[in-house]
Amino acid sequence: MDSILAIPLHCSSDIAGSAWVTRHFLHKKPKLPSLVCACYASNKNEDTLKYQNSLPTFPVPPLKQTLEKYLLQYKPHVSQEEYERTKQVVLEFGKHGGVGELLQNKLEQRKEETENWCYDWWTKYFLAKREPNVLTYSPCSLLYPQNFSGVDEQLQFSAKVLASLAETVSSLARHQYPPAMVMGTPLCMDQYYKSMCSCRIPAQPIDKIFYRCIDQPDAYRHVIIMRNNQFFKLDLLSPDMEPIGPADILQHLKHIVDETKEPGIAIGLLTSLQRNRWAEIYSSMAQDEMNAQSFHDIQSSIAVCCLDETETFSDEETKNQYDSRWGLCGGGSKLNSGNRWFDKGFLFAVGTHGETALYGDHTLADGVLAHAVLSQVTKFLNNNENITTDTCAGSLPPKKLEFAVDDFVNQAVEEAGLHID
Structure with missing residues (x-):
């Protein structure tokens, strides 16, 4: 069943939240930091949760x-x-x-x-903060630019990333993902299961967080594809948790591009607002049944994939500045900030010229999970050539999500655009 965590406001913590951009390089033979490599050195035949019950509790320093x-x-x-x-x-x-x-x-x-004396306080700290999630508690990792020649290569790359994610989720659901290790010491795998299919829900005086562990019998199997501010629900795994192949994913992405020639209303901008303001708008919008269902589909998705239209520059310094701003917040309301859902636990964006950014809400996970996903994506990209749609297996087509929009929502979106700019 779904879990929506609503924690009382009273908390004690001095953990500091921050936003940052880091660079990760996709090489033909990736050379990851030694610590990251050590995290994935366990036996591939071991059950993912083999060591979970034998882990020590979180220590209290003297x-x-x-x-x-x-x-x-x-x-x-x-x-x-x-x-x-x-x-x-x-x-x-x-x-x-x-x-x-x-x-x-x-x-x-x-x-x-308790298993972890700090866990509730850590979670309360992040959920109680009223600053916008973007730039504060949704860190971004920029991958090395891929230098696409156009939309076709953007979709090829995105399909491979999604196919890699499907394989990762499938192996986690079946407990076949290698346990994370550091120097032979097993790590807790809890965040691997809670971060996928997770999302912050704006509320007052403290946010809630939605999640469903991906190894549950009725786990969610879909991702959300965003393009031109519009949302599409796409199944990434079959009912028995078999990954959908990259050829099918590519075909579906092409269909979404064909359906999104014109931009939609930038509902995603609302997730960049101050939390109390976003909570007011969310509460009002969620009273509409169609809006409530669309919100739920976004919140329960494994991840959100944002297909962006980006600009290119001949000057390297200008390009780096553009990429950093694009990575942190989508670049503003006139660019791609409306093509985001900053509340999502796991989100990545791919631009038409090879820009790629990975986001993750810091409430339920830290950098270890991001590195793990990037490592799997790198391996998948290096081992797979161009995709053709000739081998499609005929998976279900994507479903467009709709929102009921009135003057109140339009004014809120305009307000959010001014805020992000």
Whole structure:
């Protein structure tokens, strides 16, 4: 069944959210950082969750270590006088029988009672923030540009990425994906299952988060394709979780391009608004049954794939600036910001000239999952030549999602466009 996590507002955390763009290179023989390579060195025949029940619980650092690290991080940012004053406060806090020791004991007790004492606080922190999700809590990774000659190569590349994603989801659903390891030590696989088919839902005073683990018997099997601000629901796996082949995917993408010659209303821009404002608009729109169903189809999708029309530049510096802005937010309301759903747990965008960006909501996952997906995509791209639609198996065609739009929605979209620009 679906899970919609709604957590009370009260929380305690000093985790800092941030937005960033990182570069990942797609080579013929990819050379990933050693740590990333180590994450995928486990036996391919092992059950994905083989080590899950034997993992240690999340540790609580010793109080002395925590306070020493706090002072170390604090010192460069203040004067010597401020540092000495703060140091005395920290020493008082950490003395035997003091407040610090009392709180440390409570943390250690919580550790014994939960699998991860920090998990709820971490989740509350991100969901309670009222800043826009874009540029703050939806980090972006830019892949090395692919230098497409036009839309056909854009669709070829996108079909391969989606086919790779289908294989990854299929292997996870069947517990045939190799357990992640670092230097022979197994990692928790929880985020692999929760991030796919996940999405933030705007609400007040704290957002909710939707997810359904992809190894459930009734797991969702579709992705959302966005082009020219329009949404299409496309099954990526069969009912028995067999991946749809790249030839079928390519044929469906070509159909979507044919159906989206003119831009639609940029509903996706609404996800870039401040969270309380977006929650007001969402609540109003969701009262319409058609809107509610379209929202659900987006939220429950494995991922969102955005097919963008982008510009090219002869000057490298101008091109890099354009790519960075395009990657962070879609480039603005006049470009591709409306062709996004920034609340989605897993989203990637592909431009007509070879630009590729990967986004992920930071609430349920960190960089390990992004690196894992990029690693699988790289291998798939390097091992597959151009696709032809001659081998199509005849999978179900994509279904266009519709929204009921009135003056209220049109004004909200215009407001969001001004905000993102």
